[in-house]
Amino acid sequence: MYDWANSAYITTAVGLLPIFFASSIVGEHGALIFGKTYRADTLWGFIVGLAGVFSFVMAPVLGAIADFSASKKRFLTVFAYTGALFCTLIYFCHSGDVLKTLLFFLLSQIGFVNGNVFYDAFLPHIASQGKMDDVSAKGYAYGYIGGGLQFAIALALVSLHDKVGLSKEHAARIGIAMAGVWWAAFTFYCMRFLHEPPAEKKLPSEYGGRPEWLAYLSLGISRTWRTAMRALRFRHLLIFLAAYMMYNEGIQTVINMATIYGTSELHLPASALMLTLLIIQFVAIGGSLGFSKIADRIGTKPTIIFGLVIWSGVVVYAYFIHSVIEFFVLGMIVGLAMGGTQALSRSYYGSMIPQESSAEFFGFYTVFSKFSAIWGPWAFAAITHFTHSARTAIVSLITFFILGLGLLLMVNEEKAREARTTAAF
Secondary structure, three states: OHHHHHHHHHHHHHHHHHHHHHHHHHOOOOEEEOOEEEOHHHHHHHHHHHHHHHHHHHHHHHHHHHHHHOOHHHHHHHHHHHHHHHHHHHHHOOOOOHHHHHHHHHHHHHHHHHHHHHHHOOHHHHOOHHHHHHHHHHHHHHHHHHHHHHHHHHHHHHHOOOOOOOOHHHHHHHHHHHHHHHHHHHHHHHHHHOOOOOOOOOOOHHHOOOOHHHHHHHHHHHHHHHHHHHHOOOHHHHHHHHHHHHHHHHHHHHHHHHHHHHHHOOOOOHHHHHHHHHHHHHHHHHHHHHHHHHHHHHOHHHHHHHHHHHHHHHHHHHHHOOOHHHHHHHHHHHHHHHHHHHHHHHHHHHOOOOHHHHHHHHHHHHHHHHHHHHHHHHHHHHHHHHHOOHHHHHHOOHHHHHHHHHHHOOOOHHHHHHHOOOOOO
16 A cells, blocks of 8 residues: 555656656756756756665665664655655746755655665565565555556646646646645555564664664664675675666666656657556556566566566667657556566565565665666766757666676576575574
């Protein structure tokens, strides 16, 4: 149900907001910031990457604190409601409010990403190793249903704005704010029923004599360092994280830049872009569950590899498209690959880490995830800025998929899973 809650943010705010940002906030002539004019897609790529920087710094330390103090649920709640609040506040952004819109999006994105650290960390607690693929895939599927439903409501509002007496800009702002309210409301429902095992350890004596928040911060930093040193001993876990960092670079950049690519580069109408996003959501339900079934037959790793081959085709195809129909086809292919690849990556990693340190290790998972979410959008923004074409930027993403696939082929999952039970862990 938390997937159901926060997927409204991804589909509506991250799907609708780039269109609104490019067409209404920035406009076709770009935005003048500190004496220089920037395209909307350049600014969007920069701010998505900046959100990744904050998550890269915060996630592992907070994960370590959450494991020790049994506060995963508390952190999840705080980040979820922070993200939902600033998503809702985007309603108050109007044409020309470039910096305010970017700030509110940045804070909502930080809430979304860091909330997922603690959400993902519950996976080893609620599912056995044999069920992780299924549970993870079903979570994504519920997210696509919930997010798709909320996005359909927003799409209808924007499409019928004249009939309800609203401007298109006002309808878009209401749709984005609705996503924040949806996120907050279903998070409340989820938190009522989600239970966390109690803490098994007390704060070590060496951290006594100082304020509790400072003691836990010091503990989190030291445990993060210790986890980093432990992770370095486990070759195959580290190789997978490097592989994931590479291919997730491409996936996250495609997801975050798709609608602004369609707006700024392809000049497609907003209605077509939003309909494509809706198609993606409902195709992704079948893709997520379908990839889980394929993984049951051929294994998780080969299924992820299959997904990466599809993603490589996506960015090549995106380079050549021009029409709305071609963009629809692109959306359907993305929908098939998106949920399955991400869900299986999460469960594959979850099967290789110690359960008692799940938030700590998922903090590291988020580090690699968000480190990749920095460079892909920034590379996209830089290539677009200097070549004046987002087509070159989109096709260049194939490099990340090829590198990720090559590293994934080197992972021995059996050795990685054996390592979590050794004395070194």
